[in-house]
Amino acid sequence: MRSPATDGTVSVQLARFVVDALRRSGVEPGRVARLPDLGPEVLGNDLARVSTASALAVWEQLTLAGPGTAIGALITDEAPIGTFGLWDYLITTGPSLRETLRQAVEYNAVIGDAAQEKLLVEEDGRTFNIRHATGSWGPDVVEAIDFFVLGLFLTRSRAATGRPLVPLRVSVTHGASGRHRQLTEFFGTTRIDFGAPYNSITFHDNDVRAPLPRAQPGLDRLLVRHAELTLAAARPALLWQDRFRMALDSAFREGAVSLEHVAQRLAVSPRTLQRRLGEHGTTWREEVESVRQEHALELLRTTDLPLRSVAARVGFSDVRALRRAVRRWEGRPPRDIRSTAGAGAGAGAGAGAGEPPATSWGTGPSPRACRP
Template identity: 35%
Template sequence: MDGFDLALLPRLIISGSGLDPEPLARQAGIPGRALRTDHARITGDRYLRAWELVEHGVDHREIALMIAERYVVGALGLYDYLFITAPTLWDGMAATGTYMNTISTNWRFEPAEETDREFSFTVHLNTGEGRGADLAMQFWIAGAFSRARTATGRPVNPVQVALRQPAPRRHDAFHAFFQTDQVDFGAPADTVTMRKSDLDLPLLGADSLLARILRYQAESLPPLPVRTTWLDQFRRLLRDSLMTGPTIAAVAARLATSPRTLQRRLAAHGTTWREELDRVRRSEYHRMRPAGLNSLARRLGYSDARSLSRANRRWQTR
């Protein structure tokens, strides 16, 4: 099933391509009036279809990188301004991850590996495949660096980019855009590795008062529709249970099932209670990391800060 996107996304790529927007939108199944508003909603498959049509219309295999290069920060409205008003690059990324549903329910970012000097995150497209999905993934990752460079005024580049999609005939455009030879294709997941020193860079548009106003606005907006799976519902309940002490019995009760049945359903999804609890805690840790260690430990359901420190060391050595 498809997630939903704001029509701002296809509007950005169509305008960046230089093509006539009305006929292209019509071919993608997007009402023309949707491109003229900031809050129109479309299903994710239409956004991916727009990418296919743009590539065909421009006849440029690196169209996603080209549009990312032309991306003017602010074109994605509230989503962009939540980013650029944050104090640092890390805080900006955390804000856009937290409020992703202001622009799409078909994408999410999750922390992956972490070392003393580097941090990796994985980009997930919840539903969608084919060439449109490949181009959209290229744009999300390349656009993130285009925006980071604009917002910091610095040449922010990844250490490595790994993409699940098949390799193109030539990698030159990718190496040139990301300023690294470490761009891999056919990877197990769509993952980006960054330098922690870059994540600490201050943003030129940092404004704490405006950032608070924008967060309040983001929280007040009616959320985009989202079609959830059973696993999505389980993860939401697990996240909600962290502060009260997450137990399999408590979460099973909220799902109106038994702990044993819950374990079986998790196994059917290729995961376990322990893996899911660790994944949710790790994700929330990175999202809330500016908070103090004792506060973080309580909010993540650990008995004390030492337990959280041990978990963090384990995450960093994976």
């Protein structure tokens, strides 16, 4: 079940968990701590919805703590039932695991962004299979989220049945992880198929049809009704234009700036996105230029990247285009901005300078191909 009001957002319970997981990992939160919908007033409101862009920013940092991104599955062991609020009880309360898993899939918007997270149940009389796919984000983030979702269904199924349920098979579209042994221990099986056509977790039909030990007649129907009311009452913590800016910012950091990509992040069509921007007195081209300016100036002030690298990262064809833009924005050349910021002499040496380690903006395809 989807609610248009929750598209482009995730539950505050999910956001709280990944923020806490980041803190436990010891990774410096950096800009994540400054995101407007991850402050204590939002994370403390159980009806709030956090923008998917903010949640992805946390996932990006979290993957730094877990090489191979198996961390997505492993952290679900740190989430007891109740961590994800109502969704946890949808999946653990009912006559059988078959019914509660179907219920949890149908109401996945209670926990995640139903516009981006696709779930499908398949049955053939012998097996019960849940397939999952997520948005077209950075590969490490996608891998971590895919493992996280499969891990959630496993840990919640074990809690519902009260026994160490073992799946028949786990399939992922990603390559073999360097933490294969940990994944084998976590899922309880060596049947983990890497490089598969889709992500899935498969249970034996007998396991999902057995009565749940703590089932209470009628409680599952009450929880479904509560889920519908919760989705109807939920509201994004950020205004639409703020969510758009965060989605565009994320696209810049991934090197994937295009009208179509950002529209997909916001669960609207490109034409609808252009219309909404017009209603707010701006255009796609103006917004891209504004964020490009913000990113370029931040890179100049806070890194010693060569000018050619700064130009490429923010979508300019060459250093000359960057210099012209900086003069237009600031009325002075890039070297003066670096000098004022206290950057080392020669930081913008240009073509001959060596490349420092990549920053969090990423080095993906140039965003200069964005279309108005």
